Amino acid sequence: MISELASSRSLEANVVRCLSILSDSVSATEATVWLRAGEVLVRAWGVGQSSLDVDTVIAALQPAADNALVRALSIGETGHVGAGDAVTAGLLAVRTPRPLTTDEIVLMTALANLLWPALAHAERSRMLEVEVEARTAEIERERRFTEKIIDALPVGLYVIDREYRIQAWNRKRETGMQGVSRDEAIGRTIFEILHRQPSEMLRREFDDVFTTGRIQEYQMESLATGELRTYRITKIPMRLGSSAVTHVITTGEDVTDWKEAQLRFAQAEKLAAIGQLAAGVMHEINNPLATIAACAESLGFKLDDVKKAGSAIPADAAEYLQIIDNEVSRCKQIVDGLLDFSRPKQASKERVDLNEAIDRTLLLLKHHVRFKRLTVNTELDRTIARIPQANAEQLVQVFMALLLNAMDAMGDRGVVTIRTRRGSSIEEGAIAEVVDQGHGIARSELSKIFEPFYTTKAPGRGTGLGLSICYGIMQEHGGRIEVDSVLGQGTTFRLILPTVA
Ligand SMILES: Nc1ncnc2c1ncn2[C@@H]1O[C@H](COP(=O)(O)OP(=O)(O)OP(=O)(O)O)[C@@H](O)[C@H]1O
Numbered sequence: 001m002i003s004e005l006a007s008s009r010s011l012e013a014n015v016v017r018c019l020s021i022l023s024d025s026v027s028a029t030e031a032t033v034w035l036r037a038g039e040v041l042v043r044a045w046g047v048g049q050s051s052l053d054v055d056t057v058i059a060a061l062q063p064a065a066d067n068a069l070v071r072a073l074s075i076g077e078t079g080h081v082g083a084g085d086a087v088t089a090g091l092l093a094v095r096t097p098r099p100l101t102t103d104e105i106v107l108m109t110a111l112a113n114l115l116w117p118a119l120a121h122a123e124r125s126r127m128l129e130v131e132v133e134a135r136t137a138e139i140e141r142e143r144r145f146t147e148k149i150i151d152a153l154p155v156g157l158y159v160i161d162r163e164y165r166i167q168a169w170n171r172k173r174e175t176g177m178q179g180v181s182r183d184e185a186i187g188r189t190i191f192e193i194l195h196r197q198p199s200e201m202l203r204r205e206f207d208d209v210f211t212t213g214r215i216q217e218y219q220m221e222s223l224a225t226g227e228l229r230t231y232r233i234t235k236i237p238m239r240l241g242s243s244a245v246t247h248v249i250t251t252g253e254d255v256t257d258w259k260e261a262q263l264r265f266a267q268a269e270k271l272a273a274i275g276q277l278a279a280g281v282m283h284e285i286n287n288p289l290a291t292i293a294a295c296a297e298s299l300g301f302k303l304d305d306v307k308k309a310g311s312a313i314p315a316d317a318a319e320y321l322q323i324i325d326n327e328v329s330r331c332k333q334i335v336d337g338l339l340d341f342s343r344p345k346q347a348s349k350e351r352v353d354l355n356e357a358i359d360r361t362l363l364l365l366k367h368h369v370r371f372k373r374l375t376v377n378t379e380l381d382r383t384i385a386r387i388p389q390a391n392a393e394q395l396v397q398v399f400m401a402l403l404l405n406a407m408d409a410m411g412d413r414g415v416v417t418i419r420t421r422r423g424s425s426i427e428e429g430a431i432a433e434v435v436d437q438g439h440g441i442a443r444s445e446l447s448k449i450f451e452p453f454y455t456t457k458a459p460g461r462g463t464g465l466g467l468s469i470c471y472g473i474m475q476e477h478g479g480r481i482e483v484d485s486v487l488g489q490g491t492t493f494r495l496i497l498p499t500v501a
């Protein structure tokens with residue numbers, strides 16, 4: 001291409017030289033060549049003053065023209081020279097101070113014929129140049145467009161070739177704590193850029209795609225941003241022209257929120273199923289319990305009657321009846337607790353201030369012996385909107401359960417922080433957090449703590465109903481409860497509730 005352009009330039013020089021010789025030999029003041037570009041004639045080369053314009057030249061071509069001082073000759077594709085020829089590829093025109101002689105016209109005609117191949121070649125080169133320019137611009141436009149697309153993607157993306165050299169690197173991969181600029185990445189091997197990842201493993205992953213030609217997908221956890229995030233990594237084979245894989249496209253998508261939502265959803269489903277089961281069983285148990293309680297009561301009355309009649313009754317009969325009564329109440333408490341989880345009582349609902357529910361809980365707990373040893377830190381945002389359709393008693397019950405758990409986890413010593421803040425939407429308008437410095441909860445256990453009867457406490461210390469009741473109450477209020485915990489450092493329970501507009 002370069003040599004072609006160079007030769008097109010030397011051709012131009014030659015044409016100009018020819019024109020110069022021509023104008024000298026016919027004593028012309030001007031000599032110009034026009035080329036046909038589509039429907040129009042464009043001035044290509046000229047010597048002299050160049051005041052010849054297209055209209056004058058075309059007029060001179062007409063058979064009836066009598067402009068002896070401007071002589072125009074067609075340059076045709078076949079070398080045929082004729083005035084006004086429609087298929088002409090160009091025109092040669094001279095302006096002379098006197099009419100041309102017949103010999104001079106023959107000379108000009110011959111020159112026009114000689115010029116044709118050179119001009120055609122030059123024209124082809126010019127057109128080629130224009131086309132190359134247009135193609136280059138188009139390729140550049142396409143490249144920018146593709147770059148814009150991959151930069152707009154909300155996923156990190158890069159492409160490597162068979163030498164593991166980076167050929168594309170999108171904007172997302174430039175940002176963040178581990179971001180690397182595109183200029184730095186392009187052309188280097190992926191092992192140099194992702195030096196934190198074991199290169200052998202990386203190589204194996206890419207080789208897998210190169211050899212099998214199949215998409216590989218897996219999840220990866222990373223602490224690169226300072227917190228644990230989960231990424232879905234996809235490696236996609238790419239073939240440039242051949243059937244073999246020439247490149248591998250890798251995308252990395254942050255799926256932490258999606259995964260959490262999935263887990264939440266699965267847990268909500270599971271708890272709903274447990275709730276349904278519990279509600280059914282509890283309903284069945286409630287009736288026999290009521291019967292046992294009623295029978296025990298009437299047996300007590302009967303014993304009183306017998307005693308009044310002066311007859312002797314077994315010494316421990318009254319004691320047994322008392323035991324039955326106590327155990328029945330204990331069962332009843334558990335049944336009520338489970339029912340609170342599966343479908344909290346249809347308590348009356350009104351607009352409730354979340355901060356007031358916290359104040360009331362703290363007031364109730366103030367006199368608790370164990371609570372007195374704790375430092376309670378409150379950071380309440382008093383500007384948060386009220387919760388519509390809420391039951392203050394139930395919210396107090398939730399905070400009470402959370403604070404009692406915090407107390408258990410901290411062994412009664414340490415700081416427990418209760419804070420409230422505004423959320424980002426009406427659906428999640430109020431957020432309350434109970435943060436403790438207790439022993440924390442292992443990750444593997446986090447999904448179980450809202451299940452009824454899950455407890456790690458010694459028998460008699462906990463029934464494992466506290467959090468399941470909190471869960472049920474939050475559901476009933478159109479909100480949700482979340483937990484974050486670091487083993488050995490502490491736990492945060494977060495309540496998220498809708499507020500009035
Ligand atoms: N703040 C916390 N820190 C550490 N572990 C906790 C915390 N809160 C709850 N847990 C764990 O979750 C389990 C379930 O809690 P939940 O309140 O449902 O039941 P419980 O406290 O064991 O019994 P109950 O509340 O019925 O008396 C607890 O046994 C404990 O293992």
Ligand SMILES: [Mg+2]
Pocket residue numbers: 401404405462465466467
């Ligand atoms: Mg509890």
